[in-house]
Amino acid sequence: MxxxxxxxxxxxxxxxxxxxxxxxxxxxxxxxxxxLHGLGGTLRFWSGVAPALGAVGxxxxxxxxxxxxxxxxxxxxxxxxxxxxxxxxxxxxxxxxCTVVAHSLSGLIALRVAAKDPAVCRxxxxxxxxxxxxIEMLLHPARALRAPALAATLAAQFVGGLVPLRPWSAGLIAxxxxxxxxALGVFVxxxxxxxxxxxxxxxxxxxxxxxxxxxxxxxxxxxxxxxLDAARVPVDVVxxxxxxxxxxxxxxxxRRHADVRRELVIRHCRHWPLIEDPQALIDFILAxx
Numbered sequence: 001m002x003x004x005x006x007x008x009x010x011x012x013x014x015x016x017x018x019x020x021x022x023x024x025x026x027x028x029x030x031x032x033x034x035x036l037h038g039l040g041g042t043l044r045f046w047s048g049v050a051p052a053l054g055a056v057g058x059x060x061x062x063x064x065x066x067x068x069x070x071x072x073x074x075x076x077x078x079x080x081x082x083x084x085x086x087x088x089x090x091x092x093x094x095x096x097x098c099t100v101v102a103h104s105l106s107g108l109i110a111l112r113v114a115a116k117d118p119a120v121c122r123x124x125x126x127x128x129x130x131x132x133x134x135i136e137m138l139l140h141p142a143r144a145l146r147a148p149a150l151a152a153t154l155a156a157q158f159v160g161g162l163v164p165l166r167p168w169s170a171g172l173i174a175x176x177x178x179x180x181x182x183a184l185g186v187f188v189x190x191x192x193x194x195x196x197x198x199x200x201x202x203x204x205x206x207x208x209x210x211x212x213x214x215x216x217x218x219x220x221x222x223x224x225x226x227x228l229d230a231a232r233v234p235v236d237v238v239x240x241x242x243x244x245x246x247x248x249x250x251x252x253x254x255r256r257h258a259d260v261r262r263e264l265v266i267r268h269c270r271h272w273p274l275i276e277d278p279q280a281l282i283d284f285i286l287a288x289x
Contacts, residue, residue, distance in 0.1 A: 008021050008023070008043075008044070008046070008047050008050050008051060008061070008201075011023070012043065012069075014069065015089070015092070015093070016088075016089060016092055017065070017070060017071035017085075018062055018063070018065065018070045018071070018085070018089045019042075019043065019062065019063040019068050019069035019070045020043070020060055020061065020062045020063075020089075021043055021050065021059075021060070021061045021062075022058070022059075022060055022093075023050055023051065023053070023054025023058070023059040023060075023061075024053075024054045024055075024056075024057055024058035024059050025057060025058035030057065031056060031057025031058070031099065032057055032058045032059075032060065032095050032096070032097065032098045032099070033050075033053045033054075033057060033058070033059040033060065033098065033099050033100075033101060033285075034060050034062070034086075034090065034095060034098040034099070034100045034101070034120075034121075035049070035050060035053075035059065035060065035061040035062070035101050035102075036062065036064055036086075036100065036101070036102040036103065036106035036109060036110055037061075037063070037064060037067075037068075037103055037104075037106060038103045038104025038105055038106055038129075038157075039067075039104060039105045039106075039157055039158070039161045039212060039215060040067070040157075040158075040160055040161025040162070040206055040207050040209055040212055041067070041068075041103075041104075041202075041206050042063050042067065042068035042069075042204075042205050042206055043061040043062055043063050043068065044201055044202050044203075044204055044205065044206075045103065045202045045206075045274060045275070046061040046274065047198060047201045047202055048195075048198045048202070048274060048275060048278030049101075049274050049278045049281055049282055049285075052278075052282045052286075053282065053285065053286070056286060058095070060090075060093065060095060060098075062086070062089070064082065064086075064106055064109065065081075065082050065085040065086065066082060066209070066211040066215075067209050067211060068205065068209075071085075072211060073085035076214065077211045077214040077215050077218055078218060079108060079109065079112050079218055079222065080112065080116075082109050082112075083109055083112040083113045083116055084116070086109065086113055086120075087113055087116060087117045087120055090117075090120045091120070095120070096119050096120055097119070097120075097122040098120055098121055098122065098123075099122065099123045099124075099125060099285070099288075100113065100114065100120075100121045100123070100124050100125070101125040101127065101285060102124070102125070102126055102127065102129050103127045103128060103129060103274060104127075104128055104129055104131075104157070104245075104271065105129070105131070105157075105215070105219060106129065107126045107127075107129025107130060108129075108219070108222055108224065108227060110124055110126065110129070111124070111126075111227040111228060111230070111231045112227060112230075112231075114231040114232070114233045115227070115230035115231045115232070118232060118233060121233055122233060122234075123233055123234050123235075123236070123288070124231065124233055124234070124235045124236065125235075125236045125237075125238065125284075125285055126235060126236070126237050126238065126254075127238045127239075127273060127274060127281065128238065128239050128240055128243050128245065128246045128271050128272075128273065129237075129246070130224065130228075130237060130239075130246055130250050130251070130253075130254045131224075131245045131246055131250065132224050132225070132249075132250045132253045132254070133147070133150060133247065133249065133250060134150060134153075134154055134245045135219060135220075135222060135224050137150060137151065137154060138154070138216070138219055138220045139220050147244075149244040150244045150245060152186060152244075153186050153187075153243075153244045153245050153271065154245065156186040156187070157245075157271075158212060158213075158216055160187075160206070160207060161206075161207055161209055161212035161215075162207060162208065162209070162212050162213075163207045163208070164206075164207045164208025165203050165204065165205065165206050165207050165208075166204065166205065167200070167204045167205075170199075170200045170201075170202075170203035170204040170205075170206070171200045171204075173199070173200075173203065174194070174196040174197070174199040174200035174203065175196050175200070177191070177192040180192060180194055180199065184199075184272075186270075186271075187270055187271045187272045188269070188270050188271070188272050188275065188276050189240065189241075189242045189268050189269050189270045189276065190268060190276070194275065194276065195275075198275060198278075199275060202275050225253060225256075225257045228254060228257035228258040229257050229258075231258065232259070233259070234259050234261045235254070235258045235259055235260050235261065236260070236261055236262040236263070236264070236284070236285075236288070237251060237254055237260055237262075237263050237264070238263075238264045238265075238266065238273065238281065238284060239251065239264075239265055239266070239273075240265075240266050240269030240270045240271055240272070240273045240276065241265050241266060241267045241268065241269055242268070242269065242270045243269070243270045243271045244270070244271075245271055246271075251263065262284070262287075262288070264280070264281075264284045266280050266281070
């Protein structure tokens with residue numbers, strides 16, 4: 001397993017309102033990876049993955065606009081506004097033909113980026129990022145009665161995005177098996193087995209985003225199958241075997257609406273495979289490079 005340790009986050013800087021870690025360009029020079037974290041997270045969530053990708057090609061891990069230290073585009077959260085800000089950032093950075101790796105609800109943003117500017121995105125890797133049933137539940141909350149596990153995960157996703165963590169509190173959770181189980185059991189299959197260093201690094205500065213509730217309102221209006229239809233690029237999909245937000249049934253819908261080339265189900269994982277088993281994710285991504 002690749003561990004964190006803070007080396008990635010110490011390289012972070014603001015470029016045109018976007019908080020970014022720029023690793024590489026690596027030995028190949030032809031490959032650029034753009035990493036998008038999930039709701040309420042930050043670029044630190046990629047601490048177990050980004051260094052290995054940076055050894056192969058240029059790797060840009062960003063705070064999604066409106067989260068972390070990245071500016072909120074236009075003063076409001078909209079799918080198009082965030083996608084446009086990412087496209088503008090990539091153009092400024094000369095980052096074209098990217099492999100865009102998106103986790104959780106940032107998959108919606110990645111799909112919009114791919115549809116709006118295929119020159120920026122040549123390939124999508126969606127990591128637990130196709131919650132078809134979850135988005136439908138946001139639109140029809142009564143469905144929570146029929147799928148309580150999914151409802152609990154969705155609720156935890158948004159509550160987690162609102163509750164701020166800082167290095168001391170993230171470290172406290174990471175070092176205690178009991179606290180890891182209580183705080184992270186919805187997101188990971190075996191919290192007691194998490195790497196404490198990587199977990200502390202990933203969780204530092206998460207949550208507390210005022211944009212979370214606005215993102216929730218946006219998600220309720222999104223037609224995920226239509227987003228998949230519009231993204232005319234090859235798609236690889238990954239999910240944790242025990243993730244309640246991204247199921248085999250969701251994968252079946254994605255296959256009907258996207259050019260799915262490869263699939264990976266990571267055993268003994270839930271919603272955070274980039275922390276639970278980053279090496280499996282790294283191997284899958286790099287197998288195509």
